[in-house]
Amino acid sequence: MPNVRLVAAPDLTGVVVLPVRPVAEPAEDGPAAELVEAGGALPAEVIAEATAFLAEAEATGTAGSTAILPRPARTPGKLIFVGVGDADEAGWRAAGAAVTRALGKGPAATVLLPAGATGDVVRGLAEGLHLGAYRFTVPAGFNEAGPEPADIALATGGDFAAELTTASVVAAATSLARDWTNAPSSVKSPEWLAGVMASAGDRPGLDGVGGRAEVTVRDEAWLTAEGFGGVLAVGGGSVNRPRLVEASWNPEGATTHVVLVGKGITFDTGGISIKPVAFMKLMRKDMGGAAAVIAAVHAAAALRLPVRVTALAPLAENMVSGSAFRPGDIVRHYGGLTSETTNSDAEGRLVLADAMAYAVDRLAPDQLIDLATLTGAAAVALGKTMAALFSPDDALATALADAAEAAGERTWRMPLADEYADGLHSDIADLYSAPPAVGTISAALFLREFAGDLRDRWAHLDMSPPSWSDSVDGVLAKGATGWGVRTLVRYLTTLA
Incomplete structure (x- = not known):
């Protein structure tokens, strides 16, 4: 399972994951998906570029959908947009699984959570991150060590250590x-x-x-x-x-x-x-x-x-x-x-x-x-x-x-x-x-x-x-x- 941890200050130098949701009433020529407010962590010019990309990529924001924007030699170096749908626990769970699969064996990543994130949001996302990473392999499936886990930071100002532990334990038992x-x-x-x-x-x-x-x-x-x-x-x-x-x-x-x-x-x-x-x-x-x-x-x-x-x-x-x-x-x-x-x-x-x-x-x-x-x-x-x-x-x-x-x-x-x-x-x-x-x-x-x-x-x-x-x-x-x-x-x- 990946190493999922909480951070107060996001690292924007590498891969940054941005949650997106469907626009409630999209304009005829406007984007169908929009960024979920992430506490103002991103510079304005990055937000503008991300908004334009969502329209070009025809992102929907449906739970578990993804789109990737490489930004070589810039900060952040890559943006991953993941849909959270209705932004309920189920939507965040689906988003977590999609993020894990999009990252593969790639570098560490930071997920920018909304400022008002709740315990259900963190638990759902963390469960999805863990469960989406599951692979059955022999001998790893026989209680031996598997590959080195990925590192995923959840940027939030809240204290959700209990939700993170619960998600980790439940995912470990399910696995x-x-x-x-x-x-x-x-x-x-x-x-x-x-x-x-x-x-x-x-x-x-x-x-x-x-x-x-x-x-x-x-x-x-x-x-x-x-x-x-x-x-x-x-x-x-x-x-x-x-x-x-x-x-x-x-x-x-x-x-x-x-x-x-x-x-x-x-x-x-x-x-x-x-x-x-x-x-x-x-x-x-x-x-x-x-x-x-x-x-x-x-x-x-x-x-x-x-x-x-x-x-x-x-x-x-x-x-x-x-x-x-x-x-x-x-x-x-x-x-x-x-x-x-x-x-x-x-x-x-x-x-x-x-x-x-x-x-x-x-x-x-x-x-x-x-x-x-x-x-x-x-x-x-x-x-x-x-x-x-x-x-x-x-x-x-x-x-x-x-x-x-x-x-x-x-x-x-x-x-x-x-x-x-x-x-x-x-x-x-x-x-x-x-x-x-x-x-x-x-x-x-x-x-x-x-x-x-x-x-x-x-x-x-x-x-x-x-x-x-x-x-x-x-x-x-x-x-x-x-x-x-x-x-x-x-x-x-x-x-x-």
């Missing part, structure tokens, strides 16, 4: 989740992933900032003794044995306890109900929910949020072999509920069910939230940019949706339609794992059965569609998005 999700499954066994999740507090951006999460890794013997039948069934076909990762942040005086559960399938062949090759290719991303919840707890600890939060990541590899579980098998989950397997490619809900039942029984949370790359049906319903949000709790659903919107991630609330619940009833078990119809809704209804006494304080986020980006888009790099980390940290902050 962490992206790294884990992007990592190839040839490396990413449940054991390996559990190990890097446990050591994530040592990652740059999270180490030495604030508190530190406590992480415990449970092995196959523990899972067997405790009755995690879903995790054991799904992981039974692989030579790479399953794990359960439990990460917790429990600050003194915390009065609210939130448990997060994330689906952690390190590779999904579909098992006996094998996937077509085209659908199997990207199944290294099927642990995106686990990556998000564990990274979010590390971020909460680094930020010292005054709320207790625990993340559970059941990790398994769903493979085809003589020991793989079969359609028609009966799985006994933690706590005793049984499910009849109707499709071994609907495996994520089986591992989530165990972890959710364990959370309710042993951790006594006030709220239970699960994240999972669960169903292709969610993409059919909502496309690639939204997660499906289910909760019987209106206040919880609204708070999560608001947090996602503020973070730049999107959700859409879906119904927990009880008329479909009858389809879950099996003749030989308590539940069918995957009834044939209404895929996303029936999956949520299945999970609700394992929320126990917390079913009215539970939320389910099916984030399969937005967990992966097919192209560079705003703060997203091509590949894993780390979806959910920013939403969860925002939500936990509201509880604080």
Whole structure:
């Protein structure tokens, strides 16, 4: 990530970044974009040249748009104009990502912020600067040092150190989740992933900032003794044995306890109900929910949020072999509920069910939230940019949706339609794992059965569609998005 810092006196000798916005009512022959007032830091002749350039370049000022004006042998030596759109936090976040990409591996730069810049402006810009710089590389993605970061100064008279720290921590945690999700499954066994999740507090951006999460890794013997039948069934076909990762942040005086559960399938062949090759290719991303919840707890600890939060990541590899579980098998989950397997490619809900039942029984949370790359049906319903949000709790659903919107991630609330619940009833078990119809809704209804006494304080986020980006888009790099980390940290902050 770049080195983003605050300065009171801007350096105008090198690269200077100037925020621009659309002109509210542009004249017929006038520019469509205008400079955002930057505290009078630039000489009048530079402002005049910049204004003329904006008209010639047909700059729009839309969020994330850029235009570059080289000025060799002059001061500043280069101007980068970046659009901030409506100049809200989202606009500044998009601007930050665009600036990072425009700079590339170039020299240090100074961003001239408006005199009235708020904390939201600084946080949004800094998050964008960090997230736009993300690249997954091997071995850098495996917790080793990456290239030397760029240096970007934010010129402002305000004291926004807290916002800068928050942006840095959240971006570091999001990048962490992206790294884990992007990592190839040839490396990413449940054991390996559990190990890097446990050591994530040592990652740059999270180490030495604030508190530190406590992480415990449970092995196959523990899972067997405790009755995690879903995790054991799904992981039974692989030579790479399953794990359960439990990460917790429990600050003194915390009065609210939130448990997060994330689906952690390190590779999904579909098992006996094998996937077509085209659908199997990207199944290294099927642990995106686990990556998000564990990274979010590390971020909460680094930020010292005054709320207790625990993340559970059941990790398994769903493979085809003589020991793989079969359609028609009966799985006994933690706590005793049984499910009849109707499709071994609907495996994520089986591992989530165990972890959710364990959370309710042993951790006594006030709220239970699960994240999972669960169903292709969610993409059919909502496309690639939204997660499906289910909760019987209106206040919880609204708070999560608001947090996602503020973070730049999107959700859409879906119904927990009880008329479909009858389809879950099996003749030989308590539940069918995957009834044939209404895929996303029936999956949520299945999970609700394992929320126990917390079913009215539970939320389910099916984030399969937005967990992966097919192209560079705003703060997203091509590949894993780390979806959910920013939403969860925002939500936990509201509880604080």
